[in-house]
Amino acid sequence: MSRGCRNPFHFTNTLAHLHMGLLGAQAIVFITNSLTHMTPDVATRLNVLVESIKAHHFDVDAEACRLRTPEVLASFDKRRPVSWCLAAMGDSLVRIRLLLEQNFNFVETIGVVAVSRYLFELSVWLLLFEQDERYGLVYYGQLLETQQKYFADTLAQIRREVELLRHFERKEQDFQEVLVSRAGPPEDRGDGLRLAARMIDAEAARKFSLYVDQAKRNGYGFQAHLVEKKAVTQAEAALRELSAEQAFFEVNVLPGIEGLVLANGKKKRWEWKKMAERVNLLPEYDYIYAFASKLLHATPASITTDQKNLEPEEMLIFLKYIDVKTTDILDLARRYPRHAA
Numbered sequence: 001m002s003r004g005c006r007n008p009f010h011f012t013n014t015l016a017h018l019h020m021g022l023l024g025a026q027a028i029v030f031i032t033n034s035l036t037h038m039t040p041d042v043a044t045r046l047n048v049l050v051e052s053i054k055a056h057h058f059d060v061d062a063e064a065c066r067l068r069t070p071e072v073l074a075s076f077d078k079r080r081p082v083s084w085c086l087a088a089m090g091d092s093l094v095r096i097r098l099l100l101e102q103n104f105n106f107v108e109t110i111g112v113v114a115v116s117r118y119l120f121e122l123s124v125w126l127l128l129f130e131q132d133e134r135y136g137l138v139y140y141g142q143l144l145e146t147q148q149k150y151f152a153d154t155l156a157q158i159r160r161e162v163e164l165l166r167h168f169e170r171k172e173q174d175f176q177e178v179l180v181s182r183a184g185p186p187e188d189r190g191d192g193l194r195l196a197a198r199m200i201d202a203e204a205a206r207k208f209s210l211y212v213d214q215a216k217r218n219g220y221g222f223q224a225h226l227v228e229k230k231a232v233t234q235a236e237a238a239l240r241e242l243s244a245e246q247a248f249f250e251v252n253v254l255p256g257i258e259g260l261v262l263a264n265g266k267k268k269r270w271e272w273k274k275m276a277e278r279v280n281l282l283p284e285y286d287y288i289y290a291f292a293s294k295l296l297h298a299t300p301a302s303i304t305t306d307q308k309n310l311e312p313e314e315m316l317i318f319l320k321y322i323d324v325k326t327t328d329i330l331d332l333a334r335r336y337p338r339h340a341a
Helices: 040-055 055-064 070-072 080-104 109-133 137-182 186-204 212-218 221-254 272-279 282-296 312-333
Strands: 030-031 106-108
Touching: 040 055, 040 186, 055 070, 055 080, 055 212, 055 312, 070 080, 080 109, 080 137, 080 312, 106 109, 109 186, 109 272, 109 282, 137 186, 137 212, 137 221, 212 221, 272 282
Parallel strands: 030 106
Antiparallel strands: none
16 A cells, blocks of 8 residues: 555555566566567667666656545545546556556566456446546445455365365374374384374465465374364455445445436446447457457467467557546546545
8 A cells, every 4th residue: 555545445456566677677578479570669669668668667656646645545434426437536646556567577468468458447436437426435335345245255265275274184083093092012003193294284285275384394184173263253344344334335435326326126236348438448348458458367368379478569559548648637636536535
């Protein structure tokens, strides 16, 4: 989060920073198709575009700080659409700053297409705010929905983890009982127990688990107890808090935006294509999503193809899009705050 400013409705995730300090300011690495056939002119244009994109960092950071001062954050009112529009704009700028920091020293297809798609979707939200501030409250509702799903999924995963740890605890106990019941020198039983522990640890290491490494040190049973006591309790508390917030939203906020989110009494499904059409970004949607579907998903067309990366000319198009879209978002940001937050 930038400069210590924080939206009170954020549940933050830890982001790993990958610093490319050895590359230097000008040492940009490109991964494209036909790299060896890239003309000097195209190479120069690619470098110029990337430097232009990176140069937005200062303005993006300055606008993020301007919109996230203690005074602005203190005036936040979750019942007011304009508060959510302003908060989302500030948070969007922080996100863009991170994208600029992390994706433009080593430039490759997946990163460029993913950033383009993210900026496109961000633009849809911000332009919807321009059209109708009530979309700020739609954003609030989706934020609650997404967070509830996240913590419900997290709780389900934690409970699976506890069961997995209990499974390995029982397996460990079974080995111990067999080995202890056998006749023979104590050192043989000790060797057998160590071998059994290594076998169980090796099996556990192949499972998708957040806590297996800790369990190797703490023991599977004790680690299961710790997870139940701490992680499960925390996730359940977060869900209770969000459930209360959802109840507030449905009583105090939803009636004012029913026309935007309900159809025949049922919740409308959010569709990026329809939202893009509403803010006149349908051509961008069609182009970007066509590439994203082809390159970001494991479809037959993305697997069985000679085009594993963007061609240099395609890379130029996407980098130009990122450059222009970042400028457009900065222009939108400078209109805030429109009136009282």
